[in-house]
Amino acid sequence: MARIVVLTPNPAVDVTYRVDRQVIGETVRVRSVQRRAGGKGLNVVRVLRVLGHAAAAVQPLGGEAGRWVQDQLLAEGTESVAVPVGGETRSTLAVVDSAAHPTLYAEPGPQVTDEAWTRIGAAVTGRCEPGGVLVVSGSFPPGTAGRHVQALVTAGHRAGARVLVDTSGAALLAAADAGADVVKPNAAEASEATGVADLDGALASLRRRGAAAVVVSRGAEGLLAVGADGVPVTQPAVPGVHGNPTGAGDAATAGLVAALVAGAQLAEALRWAAVLGAAAVCRPTAGDVRLADLDPLADRLPGAPGARIPFPAVPEQRRS
Numbered sequence: 001m002a003r004i005v006v007l008t009p010n011p012a013v014d015v016t017y018r019v020d021r022q023v024i025g026e027t028v029r030v031r032s033v034q035r036r037a038g039g040k041g042l043n044v045v046r047v048l049r050v051l052g053h054a055a056a057a058v059q060p061l062g063g064e065a066g067r068w069v070q071d072q073l074l075a076e077g078t079e080s081v082a083v084p085v086g087g088e089t090r091s092t093l094a095v096v097d098s099a100a101h102p103t104l105y106a107e108p109g110p111q112v113t114d115e116a117w118t119r120i121g122a123a124v125t126g127r128c129e130p131g132g133v134l135v136v137s138g139s140f141p142p143g144t145a146g147r148h149v150q151a152l153v154t155a156g157h158r159a160g161a162r163v164l165v166d167t168s169g170a171a172l173l174a175a176a177d178a179g180a181d182v183v184k185p186n187a188a189e190a191s192e193a194t195g196v197a198d199l200d201g202a203l204a205s206l207r208r209r210g211a212a213a214v215v216v217s218r219g220a221e222g223l224l225a226v227g228a229d230g231v232p233v234t235q236p237a238v239p240g241v242h243g244n245p246t247g248a249g250d251a252a253t254a255g256l257v258a259a260l261v262a263g264a265q266l267a268e269a270l271r272w273a274a275v276l277g278a279a280a281v282c283r284p285t286a287g288d289v290r291l292a293d294l295d296p297l298a299d300r301l302p303g304a305p306g307a308r309i310p311f312p313a314v315p316e317q318r319r320s
């Protein structure tokens with residue numbers, strides 16, 4: 001049983017190639033290769049750990065690559081629950097050169113059958129705790145239907161957990177339909193899934209479908225949310241933050257989750273999300289944050305000068 005359970009539906013071996021220059025159609029010499037266990041939910045787990053929360057990570061894993069991911073997660077100290085699936089866990093390849101944005105190649109991942117979905121659901125709910133939070137984060141693998149996403153939300157609720165879903169497309173709509181407590185797309189994902197370009201309209205659409213709260217992250221523009229009372233809440237981002245925005249959304253999700261567990265209201269949870277998102281931008285590795293960065297970033301948050309955010313970490317850790 002765990003207070004926070006994080007499902008990564010479509011994990012990957014994240015491979016990063018550093019090259020001098022990427023030239024399509026030519027042989028490109030790779031300067032360095034990095035591999036790590038990837039998937040948005042796993043980023044959330046790592047950020048939660050920095051905040052002092054040991055989350056259980058559940059993910060379908062298959063083949064040699066799946067075993068490698070499981071070994072990596074256990075070595076990192078993650079309580080990792082591998083649900084065996086057929087096929088081979090996918091890879092994603094990021095090719096980084098001097099261009100502003102790396103080029104990312106994302107494999108679809110192995111097919112997940114109905115039977116595997118049943119086992120994933122059981123693995124998740126067997127670990128959820130009443131009053132805890134189930135986080136579902138990242139894309140879904142081939143073989144996923146709306147009913148699988150809905151079953152996850154329902155199962156989380158039945159186990160007494162609140163359910164937060166950060167995904168896109170049809171899966172995002174299915175999570176809202178199933179009455180997820182929080183859905184957290186970014187602005188592009190919210191508009192694309194609902195077909196509503198205007199952000200307020202996209203939020204309203206996800207709420208009408210059944211999501212209790214909708215939190216939309218907007219990069220350097222901060223966050224916009226609507227909770228149970230239907231009143232929009234805006235949270236500006238921390239100003240003057242520069243760096244690597246990849247994984248900022250996962251850190252923001254971890255901030256929301258930590259705030260939920262601490263009993264924070266929506267407006268306060270958004271501040272945590274903004275601080276954690278900014279902390280991730282400050283770090284070169286996607287989805288990484290440093291505890292020591294949080295208080296100074298919180299001090300720079302517009303709107304509440306001097307207000308402290310009670311990050312749920314022990315003070316000794318926060319100074320390290």
Ligand SMILES: Nc1ncnc2c1ncn2[C@@H]1O[C@H](COP(=O)(O)OP(=O)(O)OP(=O)(O)O)[C@@H](O)[C@H]1O
Binds near residue numbers: 186221223238248273
């Ligand atoms: N340049 C920035 N400056 C300050 N804060 C930022 C910046 N970029 C992101 N953030 C913070 O992080 C939050 C999440 O970022 P963003 O909206 O880019 O997430 P995302 O698109 O879901 O990212 P990903 O899915 O790659 O993790 C934002 O709402 C914002 O508060």
Ligand SMILES: [Mg+2]
Binds near residue numbers: 166
């Ligand atoms: Mg995101």
